[in-house]
Amino acid sequence: MRMTVIGCGHLGATHAASMAEIGHEVVSVDIDESKIAILRSGRSWFHEPELDEMLARHVASGRLRFTTDFAEAGEFGEMHFLGVATPSMRGRDDYDLSQVFSAVRSLAPYLRRPCVIVGKSTVPVGTTEAAQALVRELAPAGDGVDVAWNPEFLREGHAVRDTLRPDRIVVGVTSTRVEERIREAYRPITDAGVPMLVTDPATCELVKGAANTFLSMKISFINAMSDVCEAAGADVTQLADALGLDPRIGRAFLDAGIGYGGGCLPKDTRAFAARARELGVDHAVDLLTAVDRINVSRRERVVEMTRKACGGDITGRRIGVWGAAFKVGTDDVRDSPALDVAARFHALGATVMIYDPMAVENARAIHPELGYADDALTAAAEADVLVTMTAWPEFRAIDPNAVAEVVNRRVMIDARNAVEVPDWHDADWTLHRLGC
Numbered sequence: 001m002r003m004t005v006i007g008c009g010h011l012g013a014t015h016a017a018s019m020a021e022i023g024h025e026v027v028s029v030d031i032d033e034s035k036i037a038i039l040r041s042g043r044s045w046f047h048e049p050e051l052d053e054m055l056a057r058h059v060a061s062g063r064l065r066f067t068t069d070f071a072e073a074g075e076f077g078e079m080h081f082l083g084v085a086t087p088s089m090r091g092r093d094d095y096d097l098s099q100v101f102s103a104v105r106s107l108a109p110y111l112r113r114p115c116v117i118v119g120k121s122t123v124p125v126g127t128t129e130a131a132q133a134l135v136r137e138l139a140p141a142g143d144g145v146d147v148a149w150n151p152e153f154l155r156e157g158h159a160v161r162d163t164l165r166p167d168r169i170v171v172g173v174t175s176t177r178v179e180e181r182i183r184e185a186y187r188p189i190t191d192a193g194v195p196m197l198v199t200d201p202a203t204c205e206l207v208k209g210a211a212n213t214f215l216s217m218k219i220s221f222i223n224a225m226s227d228v229c230e231a232a233g234a235d236v237t238q239l240a241d242a243l244g245l246d247p248r249i250g251r252a253f254l255d256a257g258i259g260y261g262g263g264c265l266p267k268d269t270r271a272f273a274a275r276a277r278e279l280g281v282d283h284a285v286d287l288l289t290a291v292d293r294i295n296v297s298r299r300e301r302v303v304e305m306t307r308k309a310c311g312g313d314i315t316g317r318r319i320g321v322w323g324a325a326f327k328v329g330t331d332d333v334r335d336s337p338a339l340d341v342a343a344r345f346h347a348l349g350a351t352v353m354i355y356d357p358m359a360v361e362n363a364r365a366i367h368p369e370l371g372y373a374d375d376a377l378t379a380a381a382e383a384d385v386l387v388t389m390t391a392w393p394e395f396r397a398i399d400p401n402a403v404a405e406v407v408n409r410r411v412m413i414d415a416r417n418a419v420e421v422p423d424w425h426d427a428d429w430t431l432h433r434l435g436c
């Protein structure tokens with residue numbers, strides 16, 4: 001099938017390359033010339049395992065093209081996927097949908113033949129209907145252009161695998177004609193056994209928000225348990241292991257620590273609560289507000305632990321920070337708890353030195369005022385306190401005796417329960433952890 005993907009970011013570039021991988025001809029559009037230039041050279045502008053290989057292969061074969069030209073996309077595609085960003089509105093909890101509607105406005109005037117627009121961005125319930133109304137107004141093909149939604153569930157760091165072999169595909173449609181077209185597009189994936197659920201657009205939009213808020217809720221639940229464990233002298237990791245063996249609960253997303261970050265869970269949880277408020281469902285608002293509040297409080301908690309470990313005052317102290325990415329396996333620092341806490345240390349008068357195996361450049365672009373190191377030992381040099389905030393495997397593998405030689409004081413705050421506790425105790429470190 002000839003298809004386009006509008007928006008060449010973490011979702012869009014991965015989706016475009018994956019659609020080429022399963023045999024489609026793809027044109028992918030972005031308004032950012034610099035991103036398009038990098039993608040045209042057959043590589044990605046962000047780190048994502050396996051993506052560069054796929055991009056290089058399909059750009060070289062001509063099956064995947066990148067452009068800034070909406071006319072080219074409109075004339076080419078029988079199906080148009082929308083993968084632009086839906087950040088929070090500045091200073092508010094609900095979504096800023098300007099990229100979605102701007103992309104629709106740019107594309108629609110070139111839709112002269114019947115086709116389907118399939119939204120993949122995460123949006124509030126009601127967006128498919130609004131986009132459909134706009135398309136009817138602007139597209140020369142009018143009623144021949146259908147809008148459906150098909151939210152994305154990929155995780156950064158596993159994006160290619162999650163796109164080609166997802167747990168499920170969920171689509172929200174208003175007609176069997178559209179359903180058939182989407183089934184055709186995904187046939188190579190569903191033929192391999194991936195289930196496809198077809199719903200109305202509203203249910204489909206809510207599935208995505210509910211999925212992310214459930215994950216947020218699980219993390220805030222275990223973080224609340226972490227505080228209870230700490231108060232009672234228990235160990236939250238053992239508690240999570242025991243809970244996780246119950247298949248009704250499951251061990252995934254029960255890692256306590258500094259809380260969730262990234263470009264999605266924080267903003268999706270808040271936006272879902274904001275939409276629930278508009279819909280008058282107060283108990284959903286209460287639940288999700290508590291989830292968010294617990295999450296936000298984790299960051300302050302790490303600052304507080306660090307302050308205590310510094311004898312009550314951070315000012316003038318040197319703090320080594322291990323980790324800047326919002327999680328392992330990515331160079332993404334959007335709403336990263338690690339970077340947020342590091343910036344708070346700096347604001348309180350500490351000298352901060354950060355090391356992250358992948359995310360230093362992205363972190364520096366947002367927080368040029370912080371110090372950055374090329375390796376873990378340099379970040380730890382002369383530190384009064386060392387704080388681990390992203391659970392990179394290399395931090396677990398590092399020899400605490402080697403670190404002890406470069407620091408000022410052997411004090412570690414492990415905000416992700418990321419290091420091997422006995423090794424650090426054996427090397428005479430004072431180790432503070434959340435939930436123990």
Ligand SMILES: NC(=O)C1=CN([C@@H]2O[C@H](COP(=O)(O)OP(=O)(O)OC[C@H]3O[C@@H](n4cnc5c(N)ncnc54)[C@H](O)[C@@H]3O)[C@@H](O)[C@H]2O)C=CC1
Pocket residue numbers: 006007008009010011012029030031032035083084085086099102103106120121122123152153154155156263264
């Ligand atoms: N990042 C992730 O892991 C996932 C993201 N999502 C959702 O997917 C959507 C996209 O997220 P990301 O890919 O992370 O965002 P991103 O910021 O990485 O990419 C968005 C892209 O859209 C481009 N863009 C902006 N306005 C445009 C326009 N009018 N026309 C064409 N291109 C335009 C930007 O230049 C950028 O390259 C969001 O709704 C997000 O919540 C869903 C699942 C996973």
Ligand SMILES: O=C(O)[C@H]1O[C@H](OP(=O)(O)OP(=O)(O)OC[C@H]2O[C@@H](n3ccc(=O)[nH]c3=O)[C@H](O)[C@@H]2O)[C@H](O)[C@@H](O)[C@@H]1O
Pocket residue numbers: 122152153154155156157212215219252253254255256257258259260261262263264265326327328
């Ligand atoms: O909508 C999205 O964009 C995506 O958001 C998340 O994916 P992602 O943001 O890539 O990262 P996760 O692996 O979910 O981690 C999110 C945050 O939660 C934290 N986390 C995760 C698990 C856990 O047990 N504890 C915990 O604190 C991570 O460190 C990270 O900061 C979802 O997992 C995806 O299914 C979804 O498609």
